[in-house]
Amino acid sequence: MKAQRRHDLQQNSLGMEISKVVAFVRARATIILWCVLGAAAVALAVTWVVKNKKASAHLIQSQFVRLTQTPAGAEGRIDELQSLVDKNVQPYSALAAVEIGVDYSTTLAGQWAKLTQSERLEYRQKAAQWYEKVITDFASQDIAVAKAQVALARLAESFGEFDLAKNHYEQALKLNSLAGHSVLLVARQGLEMLPSLWAKPVSIWPDAPAADPTETTTAPATQDAPTQTGVE
Secondary structure (H helix, E strand, O other): OOHHHHHHHHHHHHHHHHHHHHHHHHHHHHHHHHHHHHHHHHHHHHHHHHHHHHHHHHHHHHHHHHHHHHOOOOOOOHHHHHHHHHOOOOOOHHEEEEEEHHHHHHHHHHOHHOOHHHHHHHHHHHHHHHHHHHHHHHHOHHHHHHHHHHHHHHHHOOOOOOOHHHHHHHHOOOOOOHHOOOOHHHHHHHHHHHHHHOOOOOOOOOOOOOOOOOOOOOOOOOOOOOOOOOOO
């Protein structure tokens, strides 16, 4: 009898607890429903943001690859690269800044003999501005920084500034995180070739084209066109 009594009491207690829970849920059904819906909405929003971010990164990557395959100097190339820089999506924004510098450097190298002294300086300044932006604004992007340092070294070589070129090559080689990367091989080779370039006497400024009588010149034209200043 006592056992049956305890069993009945337990059953009654359980029934009362269930009734309380049901009453609680009924009284707050609207609030609970909104909480569930809110949690579901947050989960969906997070999922959408993650997927959208991945899709955006993929589009930026595709755009960057396409632009690197577009010839330097092509119409609209610099503007598109600039838009990638502004988006600040790494590593593509930093590499896009390098590519803008390469665009100006390639024009400088390709048209070296046709450019006047002031025009060469202008192209050099524009290229250097973007390489230096990479070094200062995207300092954590080692590959882009190394490429910018090598490109600055090649610019310095083209103007006979071999001490400056040496410094830039050495700065690139200090990026130990890139051990084995091809850009460090390029930097090392450039550094090793500097003594032979140093020994070759050059005249920095050839005569200006006859079509531009406003430019003044120094020594006769003896300098070869500069090496390509972009970095693979």
